[in-house]
Amino acid sequence: MGRGTYEPALSAGITSPYAHLRQYVFSRTLAGADPAVEIVSGDPVAFVRELKQQDGMDVWLCGGGELAGTLLPEIDALIVKCYPVAIGAGIPVFSTAFRPHRFGLVDSRSFAGGAAVLTYTRGLD
Template identity: 65%
Template sequence: MGIEGAANQRFDTVLMGRGTYEPGLAVGVTSPYPHLTPYVFSRTLSRLDPAVEIVSTDPVAFVRDLKRRDGAGIWLCGGAHLAGQLLEEIDELIIKRYPVVIGSGIPLFRAPFLPASFTLTDSRVFNTGATLTTYSTSSTPQK
């Protein structure tokens, strides 16, 4: 694809929950983002690829430690349960929407009710009708 060896400009780390990681495993992909440092949060999976670290500890403490390290950004790739646990650690939301109705859909966050405010920082509409909307943290979640 012409990106081999190119430096990551925005993210160098990707976080996934087990449910996001497993579809790739089903087709034999053990490291779906080889250009990033991947962490998969699971208490049931064992390490299948030396490049992918399985994390069975508290996601919040783990992410807070990651944020203290040198490096580029951290991409929370997927998992409503994982996103719900990490809501207070999220600095920016980048939401892709497609003009397709598929039924009940997948929630962005699976967590107890806890309002969190974000500020719109960018919005793009593509000729397909898809949108890419970016929000940044404007305050901490209200308890």
């Protein structure tokens, strides 16, 4: 996650929001807040490429559009949660220059309250 996603948790006293996972926060200014959270000040793309080469589970990106925009070339799948509420403003999913990346729908689930979870994989039409 990026610093902008992590800081609200810190403000609420949550220093390790995903304690069941290896956690990385990308920031050039943030000091370590919890030994379970590694602060990464280097290039996010290079770091994620290195992670993807390691054995283990998937890499999950949580939060902000700026980091997501930077990492867009490395994203293999999208899990999008949709809620039936129009707010008219907010953080973009990807803060980056317009450059289309194709994903294809591979799963969808809807819930009684109208929410839906859509799963897309890169390169499928």
